[in-house]
Amino acid sequence: MTEPSAPPVLATRFLARLLPANVREPFLGDLEEGFHDVLASRGPRAARRWYWGEALRGALARPPQSAFVPNASRGDGPVTTAFADVRFALRLVRRHHGFTALVVFILAVGIGATTAIFSAVYPILLAPLPYPHADRLVTFEERGKDGSRAGIGFATVKDVADMNRSFATVAAMTSWQAALTGRATPQLLEGEHVSSTFFATLGVHPALGRDFTADEDRPGAPRVLILTDALWRGRFGGDSAIVGTPVTLDGIVFTVIGVMPAGFANVLAPNAQIWTPLRYDVSLPYACRTCHHVSAIARLKPGVSAAAAAADLNAISARLVAEHPTEYEAVGMVVPRLQDQVTNGVRPALLAVLGAVTLLLLISCANVANLLLARAAGRRAEFAVRAALGAGRGRVIRQLLAESVVLTGAGGVLGIAVAMAGVRGLIAIAPPGLPRTDAIGVSGPVLGFAVVVVTVIAMICGVIPAWHAMRADLYAGVKQSGRRSIGNGQAMRAALVVSEVALASMLLVGSGLLVRSMVRLFAVSPGFDETNRLTMQIQTTGRAFDDSAYTLRYFDRVLAGVSALPGVRSAALTSQLPLSGDYDSYGVHVESKPRANPDQDPNAFRYAVTAGYFETMRIPLRRGRLLTPRDRGDQPAVAVINESFARKVWPNEDPIGQRVRLGAADKGAWRTIVGIVGDVKQLSLSGSQSDAVYVPEAQWPYVDGAMSLVVQTQGDAAALTAAVRSATWAVDKDQPIVRVATLESLASQTEAQRHFTLLLFTAFAAAALVLAAAGVYGVLSGTVTDRLAEIGVRAALGASRRDILTMIVSRGLALSALGTGLGLAGALALSRLMESLLFGVGRGDGVTYGTVAILLALVAAAASWLPAWHAAGVDPVSVLRTE
Amino acid sequence: MPGRLGELEQLVLLALVRLGDDAYGVTVRREIARCTGRPASFGTIYATLARLEDKGLVDSWLGDPTPLRGGRRKKYFRVRPAGKVALRAYLQALRTMTRGLAPSWPVP
Structure with a gap:
């Protein structure tokens, strides 16, 4: 200072x-x-x-x-000298402020949108994960029969850890939810059971206290706990005396031994707040090879590639399959990088967005180059005079470069402002499922990217007109100083405008296909009525709930309490709620159709529900009967199946009266099918597989500890939230309530990611349309200026206003038609990349392509109208006089 | 014939005449601002002085450094005979042009 x-x-x-x-x-x-x-x-x-x-x-x-x-x-x-150039450029900028404003606006939109989107995509797709040597982190699981991923059991992870030669450390983990009790309100915490090597594998150490030890990761070892920084500050006041303090979770006492650093991000379980050792041993029944509820990560030894590790694991797999032939589906392991694992689900959407950004940037570049070219053509005489006075070619080119740098610099600065606003907007509208949104921000690498983009644009826009201007015959330039020539420059600008329209039509097709997908998607019925339905999940916690009868009685009382509330029409409980992310699938064994290998029997979603569930959700009965309160535990076991499952298993028979067994093929009750109901979308609206078996909760051997309450209300469902919650707590105030939502919001949330992509694409398409219109307008205005003399002669020779209008507008339409044709062909080729984002429309959807073609024709006509009007108003006398 | 003078060139030349031996950037600027109410920037004044020097109308020499200027020397300017000729020609023209305007267009 x-x-x-x-x-x-x-x-x-x-x-x-x-x-x-x-x-x-x-x-x-x-x-x-x-x-x-x-x-x-x-x-x-x-x-x-x-x-x-x-x-x-x-x-x-x-x-x-x-x-x-x-x-x-x-x-x-x-x-x-450079500043002399810049001074001169600034003077030009001031003189042509309309032109400058247009160029800077186009650049700001192009650069701003690019930087904002790149900022959002960078941490998700490209940035290394926030761990030391993150490129060495991999996950691994078994390979299924069809090459898919088949999950992994603890015993297999243990064998890999013992036998491999590729990994420095290996860790297994499984998700964990626990209720923190003994304080004001019970709080349900998300967490993980992890191997003691988990944090070491990630390469992160607790900021406070210590990491787990191998001794703590054995059956019967004392319970210890590591917290996130956020939980430590939020729930425990950030007191460093927390280390060594006992904490009660689900009625069990844990000792807190550590707190993770504030910046620690657990990319595979971003919501996890607590970790405790797995305490597994291969002798435990749930540590078996087919107990696929764990997942595994590993850190490669330095110098070992992921491919080498995959080969190593395949060899191990071959030995394990030879030893335990019945416990594996196939030989082989899948070893994806952790980074790929994290971005797996969103990759197609983000890559499509990245492609759209590239297109938009190209359109901006073409537009600006076009404007600069148009101006350079008008300045040919100026360059010629300068060259005649002894200015070297390099000197003039440098001068033009300086002008481009001034323009793109201003565009870049404004573009960064646009990017900052854009990033904030993107985070605000990002769907909750988007990974690593907390890491999104205009950061160093992103700014670097913007600077590179700006520089490249500056070079392109500067060099093309300069090269173009200096290549031209200078003598001809001086000679023609009074007149503008039509020739090369026109052809080049026409080519640019054609490519601009082509790029814009590609973007428009992309967004058009997405819009049509969304429309189709929201027209899909989820199979139940989501209006005026409130839902919340009750997670029972505490030793008392180990007793099934107690749990059943508890849920009965909750249901009675909630049903009695004013404004509640009906209420029911289900073990899994459609479109909520719940996933509970069982093998279904049919008594009359036994298979040699019961593992090949069909799978179906299992719903344990209370009587009244179908009525509350308004899932229609197709045949037979629904479940009633009489289907109690001491009554014959019954089940209701859905239509698609009935069609699949009994294509030509009546399923009613048939008996099925869920889970194990050789034990458990045979359940008689008493009814068939309509199909329900369980995972997402776009998903197709939704075979389902409904059983009465009272007839399920292990009563589900977590049940979703569904309440049909008379009016606005959300308004009853507090009443329903307190009716539940009136039964037992220690039971955590989570996932409070209306069914409507759940349904729209499952499509949030598609919605987000759609929103981005619509914004791009709008920007592209504006830029394409600006391009057509720019090139036609240039044409009109260049051809003023010719138009004057035509008018003098008797061409009507209408003739001249038609002449100019048809040129605009011809250019855009050519561009649209090329663009639609390109879109057809590129749309393969976004096929996974489409629903219910083919990538060659005729309606979309037709609409885009018509839209672009209209825009081109509108953009041509103004220059054409200007041309039609030309006074032949004044034009001819200047000749 | 030294060519015609630009407006700012006229003002700067007149300022140099008025200031005599004490004409350098700061005083020239102050004199112009005081007489005309026109705040010209140093950049403009230096550019004008350089142009006048190029035309051979003024010359300059470096003075002594002073602490108030961060130990930097002053560049003094003085009107050369050619400058005086040009300035006279200009003033002459101005006088001729304004003569006789008095009743309808009083010039102070």
Whole structure:
């Protein structure tokens, strides 16, 4: 910081660099003297402001003629000449402010959108995960029969850990939910059971306390706990005495041994707040090879590639399958990088968005190049005169480059502002499922990207017109100084406008296909009525709930309490709720159709529900009967199946009266099918597989500890939230309630990601349309200016206004038709990349392509109208006089 | 014939005449601001002075450094005979052009 009584050092240095050597010293001396005058009369702030103003004006003031010529003997460096160029460029910018505003606007939109989207995509797709040597982190699981991923059991992870030669460390983990009790309100925490090597594998250590030890990861070891920084601060007041403190979870006492650093991000389980050792041993029944409820990560040894590790694991798999042939589906392991694992689900959407951004940036570039070209064509005479006066080709090209740098610089600065606003907007509308949104921000690498983009645009836009202008015959240029020529420049600009329209039509097709998918998707019935339905999940916690009868009684009382509330029409409980993310699937074995290998029997979603569930959800009965309160535990076991399952298993028979077994093929009750109901979308609206078996909750051997309450209300479902919650807590105040939502919001949330992509694409399409219109308008205005003389002659020879209008508009339409044709062909080829995002429309959907073609034709006609109108108004006399 | 003078060139030349031996950037600027109410920036003034010097109408020399200027020297300017000729020609033209305007267009 400069002291207040001295002139700003930065401004002085800046000026010292720019001023020609012969005035540098006295000029700075005068400025300093003036600074002291202002300081004495108006104070230090005013003085500094004055000094900066003088310095900037000093740098940009119209220099004496001699300063234009670099003079080595005077000490003028290349910087001084460069600033002469910039000064000249700034003067041009000021003179052509309309042109400047248009170029800067186009660049700001292009650069801003690109940077914002790149900022969002970078941490998700490209940035390394926030762990040391994250490229060495992999996950692994068994390979299924069809090459798919088949999950992994603890015993297999253990064998891999013992037998492999590729990994430095291996860890297994499984998700865990536990209720924190003994404090004000019960809080349900998300967490993980992990191997003691988990944090070491990630390469992260607790900020407070210590990591797990191998001794704590054995059956019967004392219970220990590590917390996130957020939980420690939020629930435990950030007290560092937490280490060593006992905490009660689900009625079991854990000792807190550590707190993770604030910046720690657990990418595979972003919601996890607590970790405790797995405490598994291969002798445990749930540690078996087919107990696929764990997942595994590993850190590669330095120098070992993921491919080498995969080969190593395949060899191990071959040995394991030979030893335990019945416990594996197939030989082989899948070893994806952790990064790929994390981005797996969103990759197609984000890549499509990245593609759209690239298209938009290309459109902006083409547009700006087009405008600069149009102007360069108009300035051919100026270049010719300069060259005739002895300006070298390099000198003129440098001058044009300086102009481009000034324009793109301004566009870039404004674009970064647009990007900052855009990033904030993107985070605000990002769907909850988007990974790593917390890491999104305009960051260093992203800014770097923007700078590279700006520089590239500057080079392209600067060099093309310069090269173009200087290639032309200078003599012809001088000769034609009064007239504008039609030729190469026109062809090139026409080519640019065609490519612009082509790019825009590709973007429009992309967004059109997405819009049509969304419309189709929301027209899909989920199979139940989601209006005025409130839902919340009750997660029972505490030792008392180990007793099934107690749990059943508890849920009965909750249901009775909720049903009695005013405004509630009906209420029911289900073990899994459609479109909520629940996934509970069982093998279904049919008594009359036994298979040699029961593992090949069909799978279906299992719903344990209370009587009244179908009525509350309004799932229609197709045949037979629904479940009733009489289907109690001491009554014959029954089941209701859905239509698609009935069709699949009994294509030509009546399923009613048939008996099925869920889970194990050789034990458990045979359940008689008593009814068939309509299909329900369980995983997502776009998903197709939804075979289902419904059983009465009271007839399920292990009563589900977590049940979703569904309440049909008379009016607005959300308004009853508090009443339903307190009716539940009136039964037992210690039971956590989670996932409170209306069924409507659940249904729209499952499509949030598609919706987000759609929103982005629509924004792109709008921007692309505007830019394409600007391009068509720009090139036609140029044409009209170039052809004024010709138009004047035509008008003089009797062409009507209408003839001239038609001539110009048809040229605009011809250009855009060519561009649209090329663009639609390109879109057809590229749409393969976004096929996984489409639903219910083919990538060659005729309606979309047709609509885009018509839309672009309309836009082109509108954009051509203004220049055409201008041309039609040409007064032949005044034009011919200037010839 | 030194060519015609631009407006700012006229003002700067007149300022140099009025200031005599004490004409350098700060005083020239102050004199112009005081007489015309026009706040010209140093950049403009230096550019004008450089142009006048190029035309051979003024010449300059470096003075002594002073602490108030951060130890930098002043660049003094003085009107050369050619400058005086040009300035006279200009003033002559101005006088001729304004003569006789008095009743309808009083010039102070």
